[in-house]
Amino acid sequence: MRAVETLSADILILGGGGAGTLAALHASNRPGLKVVVAVKGLLGKSGCTRMVQGGYNAVLHPDDSIERHFLDTLRGGAFINDQELVWILVNRAPQMVAELENRYGCFFDRNPDGTIHQKPFGGQTFDRTVHRGDLTGIEIMERLRTALLARDSVLVLEEHRAVGLLRDRGQGRVCGAVLLNIRRGTFTVVQARATLLATGGGPTMYRMATPSREKSLDGIVLAYQAGALLMDMEMVQFHPTALVVPGSELNGAVLEEGLRGAGAHLLNSLGERFMARYDPDRMERSTRDIVSRACYLEITAGRGTPGGGVWLDISHLGRATVEALFPGMVERTRAAGFDLATGPVEVCPAAHFIMGGVVIDESCHTTIPGLYAAGEDAAGVQGANRLGGNGVAESTVFGALAGDVMAEEVVGTPRLEPDPHEVEAHIEAATGPLRRDAGEDVYGLLDRLRELMWAKVGVVRNRSGLEAALAELAELKERAARVKTQKAAPAFNLEWQQALNLRSLVAASELVAASALYRTESRGAHYREDFPDQDDENWLCNVTAVRAEGGLRLEKRPARLSRINPLVGERRQ
Amino acid sequence: MNGRGRTVRVARTAPDGRRYYEDFRVPLGPQTTILDALLYIHRHLDRTLAFRYACRQAMCGTCGVRVNGVERLACYTLLGAVPGRVVTVEPLRHLPVIRDLVVDFGPFFRAWAAIRPAFVPADNDGAEPARIRPDDPDRRVIDRHRECISCGLCYSACDVVGTRPGFPGPAALNHALCLVLDRRDGAGPDRLKPIDGPEGCWACHGLLACSNVCPKGLDPTGAIEDLKRLVAFGRRRNGVAV
Ligand SMILES: Cc1cc2nc3c(=O)[nH]c(=O)nc-3n(C[C@H](O)[C@H](O)[C@H](O)COP(=O)(O)OP(=O)(O)OC[C@H]3O[C@@H](n4cnc5c(N)ncnc54)[C@H](O)[C@@H]3O)c2cc1C
Ligand code: SF4
Ligand code: SF4
Ligand code: FES
Numbered sequence: 001m002r003a004v005e006t007l008s009a010d011i012l013i014l015g016g017g018g019a020g021t022l023a024a025l026h027a028s029n030r031p032g033l034k035v036v037v038a039v040k041g042l043l044g045k046s047g048c049t050r051m052v053q054g055g056y057n058a059v060l061h062p063d064d065s066i067e068r069h070f071l072d073t074l075r076g077g078a079f080i081n082d083q084e085l086v087w088i089l090v091n092r093a094p095q096m097v098a099e100l101e102n103r104y105g106c107f108f109d110r111n112p113d114g115t116i117h118q119k120p121f122g123g124q125t126f127d128r129t130v131h132r133g134d135l136t137g138i139e140i141m142e143r144l145r146t147a148l149l150a151r152d153s154v155l156v157l158e159e160h161r162a163v164g165l166l167r168d169r170g171q172g173r174v175c176g177a178v179l180l181n182i183r184r185g186t187f188t189v190v191q192a193r194a195t196l197l198a199t200g201g202g203p204t205m206y207r208m209a210t211p212s213r214e215k216s217l218d219g220i221v222l223a224y225q226a227g228a229l230l231m232d233m234e235m236v237q238f239h240p241t242a243l244v245v246p247g248s249e250l251n252g253a254v255l256e257e258g259l260r261g262a263g264a265h266l267l268n269s270l271g272e273r274f275m276a277r278y279d280p281d282r283m284e285r286s287t288r289d290i291v292s293r294a295c296y297l298e299i300t301a302g303r304g305t306p307g308g309g310v311w312l313d314i315s316h317l318g319r320a321t322v323e324a325l326f327p328g329m330v331e332r333t334r335a336a337g338f339d340l341a342t343g344p345v346e347v348c349p350a351a352h353f354i355m356g357g358v359v360i361d362e363s364c365h366t367t368i369p370g371l372y373a374a375g376e377d378a379a380g381v382q383g384a385n386r387l388g389g390n391g392v393a394e395s396t397v398f399g400a401l402a403g404d405v406m407a408e409e410v411v412g413t414p415r416l417e418p419d420p421h422e423v424e425a426h427i428e429a430a431t432g433p434l435r436r437d438a439g440e441d442v443y444g445l446l447d448r449l450r451e452l453m454w455a456k457v458g459v460v461r462n463r464s465g466l467e468a469a470l471a472e473l474a475e476l477k478e479r480a481a482r483v484k485t486q487k488a489a490p491a492f493n494l495e496w497q498q499a500l501n502l503r504s505l506v507a508a509s510e511l512v513a514a515s516a517l518y519r520t521e522s523r524g525a526h527y528r529e530d531f532p533d534q535d536d537e538n539w540l541c542n543v544t545a546v547r548a549e550g551g552l553r554l555e556k557r558p559a560r561l562s563r564i565n566p567l568v569g570e571r572r573q
Numbered sequence: 574m575n576g577r578g579r580t581v582r583v584a585r586t587a588p589d590g591r592r593y594y595e596d597f598r599v600p601l602g603p604q605t606t607i608l609d610a611l612l613y614i615h616r617h618l619d620r621t622l623a624f625r626y627a628c629r630q631a632m633c634g635t636c637g638v639r640v641n642g643v644e645r646l647a648c649y650t651l652l653g654a655v656p657g658r659v660v661t662v663e664p665l666r667h668l669p670v671i672r673d674l675v676v677d678f679g680p681f682f683r684a685w686a687a688i689r690p691a692f693v694p695a696d697n698d699g700a701e702p703a704r705i706r707p708d709d710p711d712r713r714v715i716d717r718h719r720e721c722i723s724c725g726l727c728y729s730a731c732d733v734v735g736t737r738p739g740f741p742g743p744a745a746l747n748h749a750l751c752l753v754l755d756r757r758d759g760a761g762p763d764r765l766k767p768i769d770g771p772e773g774c775w776a777c778h779g780l781l782a783c784s785n786v787c788p789k790g791l792d793p794t795g796a797i798e799d800l801k802r803l804v805a806f807g808r809r810r811n812g813v814a815v
Contacts, residue, residue, distance in 0.1 A: 042678070045633040045723075101702040105692025105758065107715075114704035138632060138722055143692065149682065150691035183671050212627045248604045249612055249629045249648065332630065335649050337604040443616050485620070489588070492623035492672045494615060 004427070005181075005188045009036040009155070010410045011403075012176055012190050014162045014219060015198035017047030018392055019375030019399030021144040023196050025104075026403025028151045033407055035154045036190055038179050040161040040199070041214050044145030047200045048211050048376070049392055050138065053256055053328070055131030056108075056396075057124070057389035058093035060116055064126040066090050071564075073390060076123045077355070077383020078524040078534065079566045080232070080542055080559040084362050085380045085398075087563065089390070092397045097130055100396070104143040108132050121388040122257055122287060129389040134256060134328045140392065159183050159492075162218065163500065164426030165195065165226040165371065168416035174226060174370035175416040178426040182497065185490030187427050193413045194370060194406040197223055198399060201354040201376035203236050203512075205505040207454040208252045208350035210239055216501035217508040219377035223358045224511065224547055229367040231379045231542040231557065232356030233508075234515035237386055237525045238459050240291035242350030244309035245336045252350045253336075255312065255329055257388065260284040262325060264314035266295065267344065268303035274310070289385060289525055292349040296459035299348065309348035314340060349459055353391060355382040355525065356515070359544065364402035370413075372406060374398035379542075380560075384524020432481070433499040439484030442499045449476055449505060457513045462530045466517040473510050480506050511552065515543045518554045536567060577601045579652055581610050583622065584663040586672045595619075596659070599652070607647040607655075607662060608636055611674070623673040631788060634724030638674050639663040644726035644786040665729035681725045684734075684741045687767055688749040695759030703757050711754040718747050718796045720789050727783035727793055739772030743783035743793035746774055750796040753803060769804040 011027050013020050016039030024037045040046060059069050069090040074081055097116070100106040108130050109117040121129040132139035148154060159182040166176045166189070176191040199222075202215025224230055241259065245251045260266075266284050268274045278294040279286040286294075295310050304310060314322055322341040323330050333340040357379040364372045375395035382390060433439070456469035480502050485495040521535035522528050541556045579601045582594050597618050599610045608626055615622045626636040629648045636647040641661050652660065668676035696703075705712055727743040728734055734742045741749075749768055752758050768774050774797050783793040 041627050042633075042635055045635050046627045051628050051630070051632050095700075098700060098702055102694055102696070102699050102757070103692075105694075105752070105755065107705075107712075107719075107755075108702075110705060110707045112706065112708075114706040114709075116702055133720075135632070135720060138720065142721065142723060146685070146690045147692065149686070150689075183675075212633065213629055214627055245604045247602055248606060248609045249626075250604065250606065250609075253630045335606075335631070335651070337651060489621040489623065489672065492625075492675050493621075494623060495620045 004423070005186065006191065007036060007188060008191045008415070009034045010193050011035045011406050012192035012195045013037045013198060014177060014196060015039065015047065015200055015375070016041070016043040016156070016158075017198065017200045017375065018049030018140065018144070018395035019198035019200070019402070020196070021141070021148050022396050022399035023198060023374060023403035023406070024148055024154050025144070025151070026400045027407045028153050030407040033153065033410065036157065036192070037148070037154060038157045038160040038162060038177070038190070040159070040182070040218070041212070042158050043148065043156050044141040046212055046214055048202065048215070049200075049395055050141045051212060052137030052140070052392045053134045053254065054121055054388050055119065055129040055136045056093070056097065056392050057121070057128050057387065058097045058130055058393060059090065059128060060094055060097065060118060060130070061126070061128070064128055068125055069093070069128065072124050073387060074383065074564070076385050076387040078385060079383065079540060079561075080523065081383030082380030082560045083563045084560060085360070088362060088401070089381055089394055089397055092401070093393045096393070096396050096400065100140060100143070104147045106132075106139050106143045108136075108139070123387045124389075137392065140396075157188070160188060161500070162199070162222060163430040164422070165222050166191070166418035166422055167226065169419045171369070171416070173416055174368050175418050178423055180430060183492055185493055185496070189418065189423055191415070191418055193410040193415060194372060196402050196406060197358060197371070197373040197377045198375050199377055200395070201357055203351040203354045205449050205453045205509050206351035206458060207450045208242055208348050210242055210252050210254050210350045210352045213249070216504045217354070218504050219373065220354070220357050221504045221507045223366060223371065223373065223377070224507070224545070226368060226371065227547055228371060229359040230357060230511065230545040231359050232384070232515075233511040233545055234519050234526045234543060235355035235384050235524060236351055236512060237288070237353040237355060238292040238349040239352035240288055240295055240349050241312055241347040243333065243336060244305070244307040244346035244348050246307045248336065250336045253332060254350070255332070255345070255347060256326070257288070259312065259314055259326060259329065260291070262314065263317060264312050265316070266291070267311040267313060268298045269305055270303055274298050274303070289527070292459050293527055295347070295349050305346045307346045309346040311344035312347040313344035315343050353386055355379065355384060355386055363405045364398060372402050374402040384526060430500060433483045433485040433496055434487040436482070436484035439482045440479045442483045442485060442495060442502055445476060445480055445483065446498065446502055449502070449509065452476070453509055457509065457516060459527065461516050461526070461528050463517065466513055469513045470510065470517065473506060473513060477506050477510070511545050514552055514554060515545060518543050540567065580659045581614065582659050582661040583614065584674065586670060594661070601653055603653065605652045607638065607640060607645065607650045607652055610652050611647060611662070623671070623675050625675050632722060634722035637665050637724045637726050637729070639665065639729065644730050646724060646726070646788045649788060665725055667729055667734050668725070678725060681728050681742070684728070685745045685748065687741045688745045689760060689764055689767070690745065690748055690752070692752065692758055693760040695757055711756060714799070715751045715754050718751055718791055721747060721791060722789060724788060726786045726788060730782040730786045732782065733776050733778065737772055737776050740776045741773070743797065746777070746800060747791060747793040747796040750800050753800070765804050768800055774800045774804065
């Protein structure tokens, strides 16, 4: 049996991105609480908040309004967002921008008069995206990381990944988690009075995916396994223009939307500007979902590039112009051995964000006592599709909120003992790949999963494809449970990490595919070619998912239309 | 892959902690980065190889290594562009090695802590972000030094870091300048104290090793020059010491 370390804390935060660090900062504002932050990578460096390029949506300008941001977000989300959560988002985002600046020292780009500059972003009726050049995430996460490291009451455990949630035997309350110390290959049990999931989702089970490489939907799967209610798992957003770099890890790096806005053309292998077939009015300036679908259909119709993408060409603007307008993007393509400024580059839609996740209420409670969720792990804020700029707003606003709520609620909460059998079971499951002398190869299975999800549960879906995918996923799940990895070097064992990622991704993929099969209409990011229309009569609702006796149970739940009902257009604010 | 390949020599750690080098043959494509080479080795040649990365696009600053003795981000360095017959990949210097190419950034961030790197609000929780024009002279200086991804490449390249344990290092001092010039920050002269003194900015001999390797094109050497003027002359006006 492996040595297991134990720790006890008031608040355990899983994840060190925008949601996790803000939760820790807010929780530790209350003196006397011991806060532990466990991060799969390095604090503030892993995760996608770090990678935010575009920026942060917040209403700051007097001519803009909270109601407008609210409506834009609902329209983007095709009206299945939880309206109370959206209301919190739009109301608190402006305060959070001020907090980031005034308390942690972030500095966003300014207008000539010294006020904060806001730029346009897709799907918004007002220019409200706050940014720092095209590296907004670095500005935010560097300051938050530094601020958090200065807090003495917070213990940060870097390269510690959560592998299982713990419940007490009596009440079934979540009372901590089992962590794998990646650096040493050992386990740490953290007993906590409140536990926050802030692991940032991350649909990396597709051939093309944009998120940081360590993310594998861990938080959502941990919650599902512990019995929490999930919803909207079919809602996976694809970014239309990720760089295709065959054989390289740079594959899937995002090329920003501004390129299309500035006049870039999308071309297929025949040299046609194919957007003319899909959205003749807006052409390349169409919305994310339509452009993604168009690219995907061209590629699957055999009109793709050799690397399996389409061409994005902006070189007609002239080399100097492109270099001046998009220095970061030019640098990125050059790093990959291409050159955006002088010729076409290959792009392809890539999985970018999951709108679905753990169901939360207005205080970030999940359906299990003691367990909270915020950021990309949580569902409801973004509905069926996320607007650019609402992701980092969500993770910071709800991370801070969760921190405040947990700090408030742990006072007086009893300290519960984790069930030792559950501890044992989590460690047993996690160490499986190390105990086998023979077994499946993790990389082969990861490749298969990614191709399968891309082909059958991707941008365009249909019933037979989804059914076939579910059958294949069942097989992949069995094989993933038989993976064998090297054990000669237990410290920083990357292969073992991949095996655990695979396990999580396969479990999440089943939830995505099953929910996608269940929703027999098209809405937001979810497109069924056998049900191409949005059907408000039957589907103005969320698809919930919960682990039940006989396996996964899916149900319809009416969307929370507490403030505005799109069907009657009535407004009750 | 077109049959072309390169030999990559990787610094490894034996189970007893001893360090050694191992050669691997890696296929070379036009887009192969050092990170891709490491991933290739890991997948196809030796599953025990350990290295660190996250964003794979020069944003997280966790994949730093030394390539033929020069600090680079593995994810942003093309294998084909590295000169020489053999490409040697080693961990960053001045930091304990956890295994193979993975270092413990602890000392690097503890060195940051010496300059009190956290922002201290001067005006406690103003409701509005400060009005600062983009052409504000202090801000223009800060802007030149701001986009640090705390990758530690400069720390590894700096010889003074290796010889003077109290020296905060180029990245920390670069960050200190940004705070000192930020008029929203309230730590004021307190912040200059640890920076002054023989172990502070005066230990830097200004030979640009840090600025040469910064993957973000920052110039910590220049920032340290500015800091020296600030601590020497105390006052500053319009972003430069007077
Ligand atoms: C390339 C890219 C660009 C983007 N651009 C924008 C943009 O311009 N505007 C916008 O609003 N949104 C953008 N987004 C989306 C945005 O990044 C996310 O919505 C948001 O940052 C998620 O924040 P988070 O805190 O929930 O997760 P993250 O910031 O991803 O943090 C997750 C953290 O959890 C850790 N973790 C994962 N698993 C575990 C585990 N098992 N145990 C412990 N820790 C774990 C990770 O290591 C990481 O530290 C972008 C996303 C990507 C990928
Ligand atoms: S210029 Fe100064 S800080 Fe930079 S490497 Fe040289 S001694 Fe170190
Ligand atoms: S100054 Fe440059 S090299 Fe040094 S840590 Fe920052 S980004 Fe890295
Ligand atoms: S992997 Fe993030 S900087 Fe290289």
